[in-house]
Amino acid sequence: MFCNRLVVCLLGGLLIFSGAANSSAQSGRTPLNNCATVAGPCVDKVDPPNWWAALPSPMLLLHGDHLRKAKFTISGNGVSVDKSKVSANGHYAFVWLKTDGATSQDIHIHVSARSGSMTVPYSLNQRKPAGYRGFSSADAMYLILTDRFADGDLSNDNFPPGFGVVDRTKPTAWHGGDLRGIEQHLDYLQQLGITTVWITPAYESSGEPHAYHGYDATDMYAVDPHFGTLADYERLAADLHSRGMKFVLDLVPNHVGPAHPWAVDPPTPDWFHGTPMDHRRAKSNFASLVSPDAGGQGSLDVVDGWFSNVKPDLNQDNPLVEKYLIQNAVWWVESAGLDGLRLDTFPYVQRTFWHDFHATLHELYPHLTTVGEIFNHDPAITSFFAGGVAHQGVDSGLDTPFDFPMFSALRNTLVKDAPMTALDEVLRQDRLYPHPERLVPFLGNHDTGRFMSEPGATPAKLKMGFGLLTTMRGMPQIYSGDEIAMRGGKDPDNRHDFPGGFPGDTKNAFTAQGRTPEEQDMYTTVAALLHYRAAHTSLKTGEQKDIFADQSAFAFVRAVDIQTGCTANHKEDRVLVVANRADQPRELTLPLKDSALEGCTHFEPALRTNSKAVADSTSVHLTVAPQTVAIYQVQ
Structure with a gap:
């Protein structure tokens, strides 16, 4: 399975490797050697492929x-082997280096045996x-x-x-999108x-003809050649940072793809929970993990099961697996200076590992931020996995x-007529x-059907969704394409190509001229909301x-110091948000006393809100247009 990765020169019995990482856009990591042609000890792959002197x-x-x-x-200055461990079949070797105090340098790992x-x-x-x-x-x-x-790079589209x-x-084949795009x-x-x-995983998964999404890794230390090279990954990060933007990468410590070489030849017998022929199927009964008596059959079906019943489930209880996965995260962060990580299938991995x-x-990385996927609609369950508090003795x-x-x-x-009290x-x-x-609230992602394909969805309701999403507490997340409706x-129908991003596209939604009237109207609405949010501290951090x-x-209020209401000495930003889902205007009277609006006298509609507000000494009287989220600047 590794024979396509490595190229070697054999000089007088000494194997000297040539080539730099990512020199070939067609094969992922640069090949080092075809061990089938070497009689003595042979190494054709090293994870991680490089490291940094100042890191552990x-x-x-x-x-x-x-x-x-x-x-x-x-061979190296201030670098030595601390210990090593070799697998029973001789295919893997764990080698712990001692690099404390070493400077950046090129070193050499010598492998010797009688043969x-x-x-x-x-x-x-x-x-x-x-x-x-x-x-x-x-x-x-x-x-x-x-x-x-x-x-953005047509040269990486054609693969054998x-x-x-x-x-x-x-719909489930590779379509050609990449990091340059x-x-x-x-x-x-x-x-x-x-x-x-936030981009989906960049792992190499080229051995999988339907792994365009990146969640079926075949090499956790290589950028998939469909997406480009490590240099493309680093350049994207640098461009984002030069603009003052932030970069979040998706990581999957729970499993690898079924075509990963480990599936048939794992580094240790307990590298996975089970084998391809004998394993549990992952179930999403997260309540079994939250229960005080967690640890029974239900819990094992979550943390030890194979996702989709085919993806080998990594055994993070094995200290070698844990070390490998943590180092892997460090490698991706360090390579690009990442600002954050999105952690896939979070509940399926043991809390002790996290x-x-x-x-x-x-x-x-004290400022690095992580956000976890806990696909459950109950706050009592979702909150169980949040850090900052120990549940069952583990934070x-x-x-x-x-x-x-x-x-x-x-x-x-x-779109489903549940009361707004929900x-x-x-x-x-x-x-x-x-x-x-x-x-991190959101209206949809790559694992959910699009909002506009929900029965009963309309552009007006999607605008309401964006109005609420961009004004409520937390950081809004928008799925690419939702901003143009x-x-x-369901997957894969929710993963259509962004119009205009690919050769031969008849329209280009990246430009105002290329959008339909409906797309342009939605884009304008979302952009206005996001820029308004960016201009108001109350909506960002209030x-x-x-x-x-x-x-x-x-209706809700956002403010930096929400307890004080509007006072003569209180000049902080304050915003009132009122959503009316009804098909007709709503007349609302909101009392001011003993509320976040106490003392407020001026309510100015924002973003051309077609809704009126009149305040007196005790109340504010609102007329909110149908199917509208009205935003008021309050003083």
């Missing part, structure tokens, strides 16, 4: 053949100034499914069979009002979960979270106080 000493995982009785030494010897070059790089700023509620996040956004041929006529459209994102870009994972990452360390309960409430109230019910449970202000049902909710209306 690494554990290397070498793959090759005839390693069972090999010895490992290092021969070889030398593997390795680099300890110098750390470079980078991002690591983290994201917060002051940001607006944009989710990009890399393969479906834009094809078995490596995922680009075919845009097939994202970089080429950063102006579009900034004009929209986006500050943070505790150790975050302890390491937060020590190395996960997670900075924040995605707000799946709010996603569900927004869909239910806007929004208030979710928000009242914010007390369950150590940091509810960090939550794209349609699509507190939220819900003040009214009934069957068809919902």
Whole structure:
């Protein structure tokens, strides 16, 4: 499975490797050697492929053949081998280096046995100034499914069979989107009002013809050649940071793809929970993890099961697996100066691993932010996985979960006729979270059907959704294409290509001229909301106080110091948001006394809101247009 990765020169019995990482856009990581042609000890792959001198000493995982009785030494200044461990079949060697105090340099790993010897070059790089700023509620996040956004490099589209041929006529094939395509459209994102870009995993998964999404890794230390090279990844990060934007990468410590070489030849017998022929099927009964008597059959079906019943489930209880995965996260962060990580399938991994994972990452990168996928609509369950508090004796360390309960409430109230009180019910449970202000609400993502394909959805209701999303507490996340009202049902119908990002597209929605009237109207609405949000501290970092909710209306206030109301000495930004889902105007009277609006006398409609507000000494009287989110600047 590794024979396509490595190229070698054999000189007088000494193996000297040539080529730099990512020199070939067609095969992922540069090949080092075809071990089938070497009689002695052979290494054809090293994870991680490089490291940094100022970081903690690494554990290397070498793959090759005839390693069972090999010895490992290092040539380098201040670098040595601390210990090593070889797999029973001689295909893997764990080698712990001691790099404390070492400077950046090129070193050599010597592998020797009676049958021969070889030398593997390795680099300890110098750390470079980078991002690591983290994201917060002051940001607006944009989710990009890399393969479906834009094809910026046509040279990486054509691959031989078995490596995922680009075919845009097939919904689950590769379509050609890549990292350069994202970089080429950063102006579009900034004009929209986006500050943070989240991309789906960049792992190599070319052995999988339908793994365009990146969640089926075949090499966790390589950028998939469909997406480009490591240099493309680093350049995208640099461009984002030069614009003051932030970069979030999706990581998957829970599983690898079924075509990963480990599936048939794992580094240790307990590298996975089970085997391809004998394993549990993952179930999403997260309540079994929250229960006080967690640890029974239900819990094992979650944390030990194979996702989709085919994806090998990594055993993070194995210290070698844990070390490998934590180092892998460090490698991706350090390579690009990432600002944050999106952590896939978060509940499917043991809390003890997440505790150790975050302890390491937060020590190395104090400002790095993590957001976890907990696909559940109950705040009592979602909040269980948030960091900042120990549940069952373990703090996960997670900075924040995605707000799946709010996603569900927004869909239910806007297109399924649930009472607007459902929004208030979710928000009242914010007390369950150590940091509810960090939550990431959203209207949809790549795992849900598009909002506009919900039965009963209309552009007006989607605008209401964006109005609420961009004004409520937390950081809004927008799925690429929702800002132009794209349609699509369940996966893969929700993953259509962004119009204008690919050769042969008949329209280009990246430009105002290329959008339909409906697309332009939605884009203008979303951009106006995001820019208004960016201009108001209350909406970025302020507190939220819900003040009214009934069957068809919902109102809340945002302010930095929400307890004081409007006073003569209080000049802070204050915003009133009122949503009317009804098909006719709503007349609302909101009392001012003993509320976040106490003392407020002036209510100025914002963003050309077609809604009136008249205040007297005791109340504010509102007339809110039908199917509208009205925003008022309050003093």
